Amino acid sequence: MDVGKLLSVGLMNSTLTSDFNLQINDTPLTKDILNTVQGVLVGKPVITEGWTWALAISFLIIIVIGTINNLVVLMAIFNHAKIRGLYHNLFIATLATSDLMMSSVTLPITLWELINYEWPFAADSNGFCGFILATKKFPLFLSATALCGIAWDRYLSITYPER
Secondary structure: OOHHHHOOOOOOOOEEOOOOOEEOOOOHHHHHHHHHHHHHHHOOOOOOHHHHHHHHHHHHHHHHHHHHHHHHHHHHHHHOHHHHOOOHHHHHHHHHHHHHHHHHHHHHHHHHHHHHOOOOOOOOOHHHHHHHHHHHHHHHHHHHHHHHHHHHHHHHHHHOOOO
């Protein structure tokens, strides 16, 4: 397969040698593509210096907005007895909790890993490593479970409307 045909927009006049060295013309787009491909192949960071700040700012905006908004939702549900009394809002509280965990725990660790391309904690902390990995995966499980509960609740309310 000819790599020049695959990436014809930025890799015109390209050749692929047997040891995965790609010879390309000198344009910024093709240099970025080459750095990304070679970084993936040899395990080096694929985020270029110019994108690091954009990535960090985007993550920080999402972290701040996600944390504040989900705290507001949880405070609204738990501080008002009328809202708290409806069992449907338990699903909303569960989704807000999982989103809060995602924005306050998972995203900062992921941002650190993407920018520094290393695990932010000690290499010999196997127990802590497992705990953090479980903490990163738990919000996904929690939100998926809450969405299944919402779907089941909607099914029951449509199937048995007199309940």
